[in-house]
Amino acid sequence: MIAQLNETERAALAQTLPEWRLLAEREAIRRGFRFADFSAAWGFMARVALLAEVQDHHPEWSNVYDRVEITLTTHDAGGLSARDIKLARAIDLLVG
Secondary structure, three states: OOOEOOHHHHHHHHHHOOOOEEOOOOOOEEEEEEOOOHHHHHHHHHHHHHHHHHHOOOOEEEEEOOEEEEEEOEHHHOEOEHHHHHHHHHHHHHHO
């Protein structure tokens, strides 16, 4: 089984992933992205999809025109895990 983040690791997220926010209603982190247009948003989603496949860890996400919202949680762990942090960091590198 995949281990959940402990309280210390969760508390550090504000520093290590400042653009991501912890969700109050569930064990997950979320970040919104805005792009120039639908094509740029879709291209970003395609790049994230490739990262997710390589990591075998897939986001919950939505897209409305130029906006993409990504939620990360590890269902097998029942909450946040190191897998979410790894994918969030990789996504952050895509947008600089």
